[in-house]
Amino acid sequence: MNSVVVPNLSAASLDAEKLALLARGMEGLSAAQLYWVAAWSAEQAVQAQRSGSAVVAVAGKTPDRMTIVYGSQTGNAKRIAEQLARRSEAAGLPVRLLRADAYPQRELALERHLVIVISTQGDGEPPDDARGLFEFIAGKRAPKLPALRFAVLGLGDSSYPQFCVIGRQLDARLAELGGSRFAALGEADVEVEAVATPWAEQTLEQVRELLKQAGTPARVTPLHAVPSRSSQSREQPFMATVLANQRIVARDSERDVRHIELSLEGSGLRYEPGDALGVWPRNPPALVEQWLDALRFDGALKVTHQDRTLALRQWLGQEREITRLNRPFIAALAAASGDGGLTRVLQPEHAAEFAALLAVDQPIDLLHRHPATWQPEMLVAALRPLAPRLYSIASSPKAVGEEVHLTVAVVDYEAHGSAHWGAASDLLAATDEDGRLPVFIEPNERFRLPADGSRDIIMIGPGTGVAPFRAFVQERRESGASGRNWLFFGNRHFTSDFLYQVEWQQALKDGSLHRLDLAFSRDSTDKTYVQQRLREQGAELHAWLKAGANIYVCGDSSHMARDVHAALIDVIATYGSQSPDVAKAWLGELLQQGRYARDVY
Incomplete structure (x- = not known):
């Protein structure tokens, strides 16, 4: 029997950043999956002891393999990167798969075969999980990369002006740093597979040839456990029965907002607060x-x-x-x-x-x-294929069981002399109780409650952006979390647009919501928005953040999220007695650590 040396835990302890990253990586794993991680980690430790290194490397060199890094806001880039990794493993190619915020930036200089799959969000911004890596590669500290062979697949939506701009910028920057492409830049629209599939085939063929030339033998490299999955998926959605479809704004409200409850009974679908529900629409x-x-x-x-x-x-x-x-x-x-x-x-x-x-x-x-x-x-x-729409889930399974709840603003307006509609929202609004809708779960790993239930949270969700925070409050109540919950909510009118008003009032009474700050923009001549409430409560907000609170933002990316981000920088600079640049850098650190999370669209 081989003897295993018990390590000195105090000497091997992780710093706070690595611990936070490890905790985020293991959130949501089942007991069986955690046991698998423990066994895998033990095996890595034994191998490291035998080789005298904690990394599978020789003389500081990165082993010949393909590294796939993804940056994903809504899950598409993650899904494509995982598919590419599975195909690589099946072909016997050595490969590792990393989310962008888990990629050790110091290893970029040693990288030999790098694939980046990255989306563009909002007005030409990187996804939150890739912001740090993008800024590093684009910045002055990026190393020269004469030995790097790379390929970039950009994902985007041509309904937005800055289509795939982040993928383009990364592709150009890596070449500027001395890298050479082994596959041309791919630019995928919402019909992702139409571009991603042939691009992946070309990429795998090129990597196989490069590794063969480097003398790297093909082998099967199991990188991670594959959890059991529901047979229902994006490609095979579950037909969920509508349990409730209720208007939750007054009759005289300028917008129709619905609270919709769907049954997931028998689907095998599982979700966590922070995830999204995908709905396959049909046009009106x-x-x-x-x-x-x-x-x-x-x-x-x-x-x-x-x-x-x-x-x-x-x-x-x-x-x-x-x-x-x-x-x-x-x-x-x-x-x-x-x-x-x-x-x-x-x-x-x-x-x-x-x-x-x-x-x-x-x-x-x-x-x-x-x-x-x-x-x-x-x-x-000439027309793009119809794509699913994603809605932030407004419920916790701990509170509602095999159901999923949505908060949906119905797109229905007059313009240019005729009626206009949205595809999915029209379908959702028109589906009565007992009707059925094709749905799937889209996980959002970057928008999760802290594993430590004693940590305070600050939630900023105007309009239907409040949906995931209804789920957060339900989850924290059901799990007995001791941390405080602070909600900033805004809409147009108090009397007609206060979404879930009764629920928030009850939450304040039973202690599952500790603070509620409101902004109704059309109830006064001077329009008031949530970002102004943030500045008004700046001293207390800053105190919560300094004490370790997580902060979450959900809603419109084009205006609200940008204005909220600016307000947070102002608050940190003012009440932390820091320059705006230092405050911006600190907020960026919170984003990288997962303490500042955004679900914006």
Whole structure:
């Protein structure tokens, strides 16, 4: 029997940052999975003792392998990176997979074969889990990389002006630092697999050849345990029964906001507070008819695209994206109509005008303003596939069992003389009790409650951004967490738009919510928003943060999240007697540590 030397725990203890990272990595694991981690760690320790090193390396050199790093805000980049890692393992290639905030930046100089899968969020920003790595690579401290071979896959949404800009910037910067590409930059729109699948095939082939040239034998390298999963997934959604569909704003409210409860009984789906529910939408039938009328097409016409033949009405209603504008459709419309104005707005120097177009109009508006002669097959090809919508979950399974709750703002408004709708929100609003909806769980590992229930939390969630904090408060109540909970909530009017008012009042009474600060922007001539409440409560807010509180933000990325971020910097600078630059750096550290988490869209 081999003897195992018991290490000196005091000498081997981890610093606070590594402990926090380890705790986040193990959150949500089952007992069986934790035992597996323990056994795997013990085996690594034995190997390290035998080799005299805590890392599988020789003379400070990184072993020949492929390193896959992902930065993901909504889960797509993570999913694609995991698929690539599994395919690499199946092909016998040595590979390691890391989330960007877990990647040791000092190892970049030693890296030989690096793949980065990264999304772009909001107005051209990196995902929160990749912000530190992105800034390191883009900054002055980045090392020269003459021996690096790399490939970058950027994910984005062409409904936003800065499509895949983070992937482009990383690709260019790695080349600037001396690296050479073994696969061209990939840029994937919401139909991720259409680009990711062939890109991954090319990448694997190139890495296989490079490792073969380096003399690295192919072998199966099991990197992690694979937990048991539900058979229901993004590709095979569960048909969830609607248990409740209730309007939770007053009749005279300017917006229709719904509280929707769905049954997950029998699905095998599991979620944690902070996760999202994916909903596969269908386009409103009335909008489909608007399209058919505008184009003078027969909805029963059979159209073939990519070896599938469907009625045009079915293509428009269930298969293609017709509520969100995006660059490829505008380019196709510009070509079909011959309209020079549309062509001009696509040019880089008119980025502001292009962004304004995306923010205001739906595709139907452009069809009306820019008449064109379309062939049905050309129209279907020009439209993106219909993609699922993600909603922050508004419930804790500890409180509601095999249910999942949502808070949904229904998109339904008049513009340019006609009605406009959202795809998923219209479907959700129109589905009565006992109706069924196709759903799946999208985990959000970066938006989790602290494992230490004694830690205080600060939650900032205006409008429907309050949804995950309903889940947080439920979870902390049910688990008996002793930490304090502070909620900042804002909306337009107190009397008509105070979402979950009765629940928050009850939570204050029973002690599961300790503080509640409100901002209703339309109830006074001077509009008041949550960021102003943050500044007003700055002294106490700063005290909570200095004492170790976690802070969470959920909601609109284009304005609210940016304004809240600026307010937090102001609070830290003012009450911490620091310069704005130091305050910004400290807030960035909280983001990297997971103490500052954002679920923004």
